[in-house]
Every structure is written in C-alpha cells, then in structure tokens.
Amino acid sequence: MRSQRPGVEPFTERTPRVAAARALTRRAGRDKAGRFLVEGAQAVREALAFGRVHELFVTPEAAARNAELLDSVTAPVSYVNDKAASGLSETITPQGIVAVCDVLDQPLGSLAGPLVAVMVGVSDPGNAGTVTRVADAAGASAVVFAGDTVDPHNGKCVRASTGSVFHLPLIRSRDTTAVFDACRSAGLRLIAADGHADHDLFEATGELAGPTAWVFGSEAHGLDDHVLSQMDSVIKVPLYGAAESLNLATAAAVCLYASARAHHA
Amino acid sequence: MRSQRPGVEPFTERTPRVAAARALTRRAGRDKAGRFLVEGAQAVREALAFGRVHELFVTPEAAARNAELLDSVTAPVSYVNDKAASGLSETITPQGIVAVCDVLDQPLGSLAGPLVAVMVGVSDPGNAGTVTRVADAAGASAVVFAGDTVDPHNGKCVRASTGSVFHLPLIRSRDTTAVFDACRSAGLRLIAADGHADHDLFEATGELAGPTAWVFGSEAHGLDDHVLSQMDSVIKVPLYGAAESLNLATAAAVCLYASARAHHA
Structure with missing residues (x-):
C-alpha cells in the first residue's frame, strides 16, 4: 500500500494507539476506557459536531477522500494501513476513517420529557440503532437502553443510527424498575407497545397528548408480564x-410519530 | 450426518431436483421457471396457506423439528443433506426447509385501491421485504415493485417480509409511467414520500382520506425529478x-399508517 499524501507513511496495525483503540470494539473495553469507536465519514462528522472526539485513525485513501473533514479536526490524527483500519471496524467493507469518542451515557436522573423511547431487552444492535434514529426524527427527548438491551456504543448500533446517537441524550440502565420510576418522576406516562394489547393506537390518541415514555421490547420476545404490569x-x-406483526423499528416509528403528531397538533 | 427418521436416507446435493431448485436462487432462473424458493418454517407455512407449493426440500433434522407442518403437505417432499439445503439457501444459517412455489406476480391491470405501496428503484431486498411487511400490516391492497426495484422473489426479500409476500397482490413492472397510469386508472391519488418536499405529512391528512398510492424511492437516491413530476x-x-432522514421502511411505516388511520377513522 502506498501513501496518497507525500510525506505521510502509513503505520502498521501494531502501534500501541491502534491496539488501545482496538480494545474499544468490545463492550468490556469500552466500559473500562469510557470511550467508543465511530466509523465512517458521516458518523465521524456527527461525532465532531455533537460529541467529544479524542483522536482519529484514517487510511491515506480515506484521508484523500475526506480532506475537508480532516482540515477541521483539532484532535490528533493517526494514519493507519488497511489492515489496522479493518481491525478497528465492525463492517465488511471498512471505510478507513474511525474516531475515538467519549461514551455518550447520561445519568438516569437527567431523564425528561416530552417524549422518551425506552428499549427493554433489545439485543440486535441494528434494531437499537434504527429505533434511536426514529426517536431522533420524531423529536424524542431521550432514548433509554434498559435491561439487557445492547450497548448503544456497539459499532452496528452507531452505524444504524446514522449519527442519531449523538443527537439526543442516551441513558443506559440494567434496572428496568428504576427506569420506569425515573420516567414517572419526570411526569411521563408509561405506554408499552405490545402486539397482544386490546387497546388500539389510533383509538388512544387522546392519551398521547401528554408527556410519554414509549416502552418497546425485542422483536423476538416482546415485553414480559413484569414489565407490562408496571405500565400505565x-x-x-x-x-x-x-401480517402477524411489525418489526421493532417500524412499530416504534408508528408509535413515536403518533405521539409527535399529538404533540405538534 | 445421520437420518433422524428410520428408513429415510438423506440425498446428496447432486440430484437433478436439487439442481433445478438451486437455479431458482438466481433471478434469471426464477424468471425462466416461473417459480421461486421459500426458506424457513414460518415462510413455508405461509406459502402452504397462501401460495402454490410444488415441492419441499428438508433436512432430516428440520423434518423432525417440523413434523406437524410436513404432515399437512400434499406436495412431494425430498430429504436432502445439509450441503444441499445450504445450496438452496441465501442465509448464513440455513433452516433446512425450503419450498418451491409459483411466482407471485399479478398483472398491472389488476391494480386496485384503496391503499397501494409503490417502490421505485429500491435495490436492497431486505428493505423491499420490510416495506412489503409494513404495507401488509397497514392493510394495503397491493405492493408494486417498479423500475429497477429488486425482485420480490429474492430470498432476502421473502425473508424480510416474514410471509407478507403471500398476503397481498405483488406487481412487477419496469415501466414506472405505466405503473403511475395504472394507479390513476384505478382512481388512486399518487403521493410521493420525499424528504425534500415542502408539504408535511401531518398537515396533509385531509388528502389521505381517499384511495392512495404511496410512491417510495431508495434510501440512497430517493426519487428522481421525472418520477416526482408525475405525482399528484x-x-x-x-x-x-x-436526524437528517428516516430509513425507507420506517418512513413507509409512518406514511402508510397515516393513510390507514385516515381510512379507518
């Protein structure tokens, strides 16, 4: 591989900086360092605008493609070869540009309305990222990753969110009851989306007018009785x-936009 | 590999029936034979209920897991080994049960309201299948795969639809103008979903009360000016x-459910 910029020699994949960043591809590494990786020009642009970026890794090719973006960066930039970039990537075709950012967690006590999306036990990072994107689009004031929901800093979740993980407060809590208590303290009505409910969304638009926390379960397992018993x-x-059901992201889109419509009417 | 049922010997992957079915994993093979493959117990169940199934291929393990399903089948069943099943599959973890079905195409002239989803230039089969599922859920009367949109019989599209490809009429046409003419002839108002429009969905609910054909472009490219100029x-x-945008399936969910709500109000 040749450098695309004169005077810039690509690193190998073995530098300590690359090794430290590579640890962030795993949840344990992210939790320990309090940092995560953001891959691809679009996501890196959002991270620079909305997040706190500590350093960037770019291949010479990606640097040539994103010269304008890199000109605006004040954080250190390391040039890496394709193999190193691939080690920092969770995609099949790495984009050659990766940022190291502070994790985005906000405290549960900061939760506020008027519209919150709570995911409980959503293990697919693509689904979690897509729900975050939809919540952002619908004007949600926070997204909560509750119970054993996937880490929002997972690379696939960040990618599926197309930048939305940076746009609104993200809260992680394994304790779902604490999450529901925080929602109530914030004056939010807890509404679960459940395919087996008797109550129909479009017959319930009146109750959507106030501050609402929508609670969504996984596509495979839905929400358990303990969670449902805590809902308003x-x-x-x-x-x-x-159709027997909607997928998680489309169901969330319909519910969150029903709230957005009620709030903006 | 051992058979799970006494007296049943799994075939190898080299029988003529398997070879003929394998040709259906490609669009050219499907178009030539007028048949396509449906994989997995859930989708096969929908095919048996709503489609025309010519034959099934199952591994002995899948047969043991789906004994009840297979008891109801009148079409010929061939037992195949894992390698043959894998050759008939487009998934990383083949489910070991595959049905050969008649293609689902309906003629453009059969198009009727009150709610139609038209995809133009949607090349991602997962997106196309998810839109088909949402259209089914929202009570659409047909889904049109227009222009260079992916084949609805693509394995990934069938899978993403979770059976919905069998639930409502599917129409394929490369000629988008013919599709729009057919929509108008059927009394449908043509409404494009476009992120750059001035007109806002929730300010336009009045015009959703009548029969509507929603037109969706690809997530990457949207709809071109020639298509937009033909819309009502x-x-x-x-x-x-x-958020800068919604993904195709979530945007379609919000639009189609806005129509469904207007139609069922």
Whole structure:
C-alpha cells in the first residue's frame, strides 16, 4: 500500500494507539476506557459536531477522500494501513476513517420529557440503532437502553443510527424498575407497545397528548408480564392486513410519530 | 450426518431436483421457471396457506423439528443433506426447509385501491421485504415493485417480509409511467414520500382520506425529478429532531399508517 499524501507513511496495525483503540470494539473495553469507536465519514462528522472526539485513525485513501473533514479536526490524527483500519471496524467493507469518542451515557436522573423511547431487552444492535434514529426524527427527548438491551456504543448500533446517537441524550440502565420510576418522576406516562394489547393506537390518541415514555421490547420476545404490569397503558399498533406483526423499528416509528403528531397538533 | 427418521436416507446435493431448485436462487432462473424458493418454517407455512407449493426440500433434522407442518403437505417432499439445503439457501444459517412455489406476480391491470405501496428503484431486498411487511400490516391492497426495484422473489426479500409476500397482490413492472397510469386508472391519488418536499405529512391528512398510492424511492437516491413530476402530491415525513432522514421502511411505516388511520377513522 502506498501513501496518497507525500510525506505521510502509513503505520502498521501494531502501534500501541491502534491496539488501545482496538480494545474499544468490545463492550468490556469500552466500559473500562469510557470511550467508543465511530466509523465512517458521516458518523465521524456527527461525532465532531455533537460529541467529544479524542483522536482519529484514517487510511491515506480515506484521508484523500475526506480532506475537508480532516482540515477541521483539532484532535490528533493517526494514519493507519488497511489492515489496522479493518481491525478497528465492525463492517465488511471498512471505510478507513474511525474516531475515538467519549461514551455518550447520561445519568438516569437527567431523564425528561416530552417524549422518551425506552428499549427493554433489545439485543440486535441494528434494531437499537434504527429505533434511536426514529426517536431522533420524531423529536424524542431521550432514548433509554434498559435491561439487557445492547450497548448503544456497539459499532452496528452507531452505524444504524446514522449519527442519531449523538443527537439526543442516551441513558443506559440494567434496572428496568428504576427506569420506569425515573420516567414517572419526570411526569411521563408509561405506554408499552405490545402486539397482544386490546387497546388500539389510533383509538388512544387522546392519551398521547401528554408527556410519554414509549416502552418497546425485542422483536423476538416482546415485553414480559413484569414489565407490562408496571405500565400505565399497553397499546398495539393495529394490523389491518394479514401480517402477524411489525418489526421493532417500524412499530416504534408508528408509535413515536403518533405521539409527535399529538404533540405538534 | 445421520437420518433422524428410520428408513429415510438423506440425498446428496447432486440430484437433478436439487439442481433445478438451486437455479431458482438466481433471478434469471426464477424468471425462466416461473417459480421461486421459500426458506424457513414460518415462510413455508405461509406459502402452504397462501401460495402454490410444488415441492419441499428438508433436512432430516428440520423434518423432525417440523413434523406437524410436513404432515399437512400434499406436495412431494425430498430429504436432502445439509450441503444441499445450504445450496438452496441465501442465509448464513440455513433452516433446512425450503419450498418451491409459483411466482407471485399479478398483472398491472389488476391494480386496485384503496391503499397501494409503490417502490421505485429500491435495490436492497431486505428493505423491499420490510416495506412489503409494513404495507401488509397497514392493510394495503397491493405492493408494486417498479423500475429497477429488486425482485420480490429474492430470498432476502421473502425473508424480510416474514410471509407478507403471500398476503397481498405483488406487481412487477419496469415501466414506472405505466405503473403511475395504472394507479390513476384505478382512481388512486399518487403521493410521493420525499424528504425534500415542502408539504408535511401531518398537515396533509385531509388528502389521505381517499384511495392512495404511496410512491417510495431508495434510501440512497430517493426519487428522481421525472418520477416526482408525475405525482399528484409530494409529501415529507416531518423531522422534529436532528436526524437528517428516516430509513425507507420506517418512513413507509409512518406514511402508510397515516393513510390507514385516515381510512379507518
């Protein structure tokens, strides 16, 4: 591999900086360092605008493609070769540009309305990222990753969010009851989306007018009875055709936009 | 590999039936034979209920897991080994049960309201399948795969639809103008979803009361000016936060459910 910029020699994959960054591809490494990786030009741009970026790794090719972006960076930039970039990537085709950022966790006590999305037990990082993107689009004031939901700093989650992880407060808590208590303390009505509910979303638009925390379970398992028993209301998205269900992100889109519509009416 | 049922010897991957079915993993093979493959117990169940199934291939393990399903099958069942099943699969972890079905195409002239989803130039089969699932859930009367949109019989599209490809009429047409003409002839108002529109979905609910064909472009490229110029209306899903866009399936969910809500009000 040749450098695309005269005078810039790509590192190998063995520098201590690269090794330290590579540890952030695992949850334990992220939790220990309090930092995570953001990959790709679009996500890095959002990180620079909304997050706290400590350093960047770029391949010479990616640097040539993103010269303008790099000109605006004050954090240290390390040039790495394709193999090192690949070791920092969770994608099949690494984009050659990776930022190291502070984790985004906000304290549970900071939770505030008018519209919060709570995920409980959502293990697919792509789904969690897509829900975060939809919550952002619908004007949510926070997203909570509750119970054994995936880490929002997971590379696939960050990518699926297309920058939205940087746009609104993210809160992690394994204690779902503490999350629901915090929602109530913040004056939010707890509404679960559940395909087995009797109550239909479009017959319930009146109750969406106030501050609301929508609670979503995993596509595979939904929400358990213990969670459902703590809700103020359990609502289903009506199924007018023969489909047995919606996927998580589309159900969340319909619910969160029903709230957004009620709030902006 | 051992058979799980006494007296049943798994085939190798080299039988003519398996070879003929394997050709259906490619679009050219499907178009030539007028048949396609449906993989996995859930999708096969939908195919048996709603489609026309010619034959099934199952591994002995999958047969043992799906004994009840197979008891109801009148079409020929061939026992295959894991390698053969893998050759009929587009998934990383083949489920060992694959049905050969008639393609689902309906003629463009059969298009009817009150709610149609038209995809133009959607090349990602997972997105196309998810939109089909959402359209089914929202009670759409047809889904049109227009222009160079992916084949609805693509394995990833079938899988993402979770059976919905069997639930409502699917129409394929490369000629988008013919599709729009057919929509108009069927009394449908053509509304494009476009992030750059001036017109906001929730300010336009009045015009959703009548029969509507929603037109969606690809997430990457949207809809071109030639398509937009043929619409009765161009509407955006409002973005209340900092997200730059919604993904295709979530945007389609919000639009199609806005119509469903208007139709069922």
